[in-house]
Amino acid sequence: MKPLPPAGARPRIARLFRFQWEPAQQAYVLLYPEGMVKLNQSAGEILKRCDGRRAVDDVVADLEQTFATSGLAAEVTAFLGMAEEKGWIDWNVGAEVAA
Amino acid sequence: MSQTPHPLWLLAEVTYRCPLHCAFCYNPVDFAQAGPELTTDEWLSVIRQARAMGAAQFGISGGEPMLRDDIEILVGEARRLGFYTNLITSGVGLSEPRLAALKEAGLDHIQLSFQDATREANDLITNTRTFELKQQVTRLTKAYDYPTVINCVLHAANIDHVGCIIEMAVALGAEYLELANTQYHGWGFLNRHALMPSAKQLRHAEAVTEQWRARLGKQMKIFFVTPDYQENKPKKCMNGWGEVFLSVTPDGLALPCHTARMLPGFEFPDVRKQDLAAIWYESDLFNRFRGTAWLPDTCRTCEDKEKDHGGCRCQAFMLTGDAGATDPVCAKSAQHGLIDDALKLAAAVRNGQIVQPLVFRDPKTSRALERAF
Numbered sequence: 458m459k460p461l462p463p464a465g466a467r468p469r470i471a472r473l474f475r476f477q478w479e480p481a482q483q484a485y486v487l488l489y490p491e492g493m494v495k496l497n498q499s500a501g502e503i504l505k506r507c508d509g510r511r512a513v514d515d516v517v518a519d520l521e522q523t524f525a526t527s528g529l530a531a532e533v534t535a536f537l538g539m540a541e542e543k544g545w546i547d548w549n550v551g552a553e554v555a556a
Numbered sequence: 557m558s559q560t561p562h563p564l565w566l567l568a569e570v571t572y573r574c575p576l577h578c579a580f581c582y583n584p585v586d587f588a589q590a591g592p593e594l595t596t597d598e599w600l601s602v603i604r605q606a607r608a609m610g611a612a613q614f615g616i617s618g619g620e621p622m623l624r625d626d627i628e629i630l631v632g633e634a635r636r637l638g639f640y641t642n643l644i645t646s647g648v649g650l651s652e653p654r655l656a657a658l659k660e661a662g663l664d665h666i667q668l669s670f671q672d673a674t675r676e677a678n679d680l681i682t683n684t685r686t687f688e689l690k691q692q693v694t695r696l697t698k699a700y701d702y703p704t705v706i707n708c709v710l711h712a713a714n715i716d717h718v719g720c721i722i723e724m725a726v727a728l729g730a731e732y733l734e735l736a737n738t739q740y741h742g743w744g745f746l747n748r749h750a751l752m753p754s755a756k757q758l759r760h761a762e763a764v765t766e767q768w769r770a771r772l773g774k775q776m777k778i779f780f781v782t783p784d785y786q787e788n789k790p791k792k793c794m795n796g797w798g799e800v801f802l803s804v805t806p807d808g809l810a811l812p813c814h815t816a817r818m819l820p821g822f823e824f825p826d827v828r829k830q831d832l833a834a835i836w837y838e839s840d841l842f843n844r845f846r847g848t849a850w851l852p853d854t855c856r857t858c859e860d861k862e863k864d865h866g867g868c869r870c871q872a873f874m875l876t877g878d879a880g881a882t883d884p885v886c887a888k889s890a891q892h893g894l895i896d897d898a899l900k901l902a903a904a905v906r907n908g909q910i911v912q913p914l915v916f917r918d919p920k921t922s923r924a925l926e927r928a929f
């Protein structure tokens with residue numbers, strides 16, 4: 458198993474990637490050198506909140522509030538683990554809040 | 557055929573001018589005959605049209621794109637419209653002020669082409685003294701927070717130095733290194749017998765690369781692209797003709813593949829005269845080899861046809877004279893013997909039985925040769 462991110466670490470989109478809404482795809486996408494990943498709706502909603510400011514708990518809370526639901530923590534954590542594995546996100550652990 | 561997809565890639569080959577003289581250059585051999593370059597406004601219009609059609613990746617290459625002084629403007633507009641912007645450069649002309657301006661304009665990514673790690677071999681194949689400059693440029697791009705992505709073209713004269721090339725990339729702190737064997741297009745085709753490594757050289761280079769991969773792990777990713785002729789496996793040209801990729805030449809011709817301008821019997825659509833959507837969806841050039849319906853018999857009955865669409869059209873034409881033929885790289889092609897012949901000839905050049913000096917790319921030679929490839 459991979460070690461968990463340090464407590465309070467804030468996920469953010471990795472340097473090589475850009476996250477945006479793509480009108481032609483009607484979807485959120487990740488753009489990277491010479492490629493593009495089209496995201497499904499839940500992946501898009503999670504990554505949209507990975508701004509390097511919010512900790513995982515805050516991302517979960519925000520999603521649960523927006524979609525008036527609960528119990529999303531496991532799904533979000535699993536997705537972020539996969540996203541880190543693919544290099545889409547990394548963790549902001551500094552005291553500084555990313556711009 | 558199902559609905560035509562929209563392009564995802566716009567490649568702007570902004571100029572054929574280049575301070576280097578690579579013998580493996582994929583630009584057309586007759587590039588000096590090309591018409592006047594598109595103006596800044598004409599490029600901006602192409603960029604806007606492509607984005608409106610749904611393209612999301614914007615690449616700038618050449619020639620050496622930094623020879624134009626409007627790259628910052630093109631990048632700025634592309635980025636503003638939501639393109640992911642990629643600059644493919646030899647690094648010549650990428651000064652600090654220009655890099656700062658490109659960063660400011662929102663340039664996302666830089667790919668540096670780097671010919672070889674040893675100064676001698678580098679100079680032999682690019683015919684200029686640019687090695688030290690490239691080292692400077694890599695340090696500069698790092699300082700501007702770009703990941704260091706290096707592309708190095710391999711060929712018979714440098715492939716034995718692959719260990720040095722990797723070592724150098726590590727020393728420069730590269731995150732990605734692409735070791736791509738020469739693609740035999742343009743000048744690369746003209747010089748192919750002198751550039752083609754032997755099977756033994758290739759195996760050695762791959763083994764060295766494998767060792768480094770194991771050692772470096774995630775620190776640096778290495779991609780190794782084998783030469784087409786040695787693979788017997790045709791590649792799906794441009795990920796499908798007219799499906800993903802739209803390339804525009806310096807003088808404004810829209811092509812489904814950046815080497816397609818030497819194909820005979822086409823009227824190449826001109827972005828100065830037609831809008832991009834009409835070119836993409838309606839032109840004969842973009843429709844001729846779209847999908848798999850047009851495939852020759854050898855391919856039509858083949859189970860791999862969706863995988864490779866019959867291979868590279870330019871290669872089929874350059875080798876067989878018929879752009880609609882099965883790519884002769886494929887072992888099933890009736891003309892596969894052409895590849896064996898080329899490999900034999902290359903071996904004879906390497907052994908010194910046949911002398912084939914490299915022809916370096918430059919405008920004068922381009923005019924004198926009077927040939928497209």
Ligand code: SF4
Nearest residue numbers: 574576577578581619
């Ligand atoms: S391959 Fe070499 S000569 Fe050709 S455009 Fe690139 S840098 Fe210039």
Ligand code: SF4
Nearest residue numbers: 855858860861866886
């Ligand atoms: S016969 Fe045609 S479709 Fe089959 S592998 Fe060869 S090139 Fe591809």
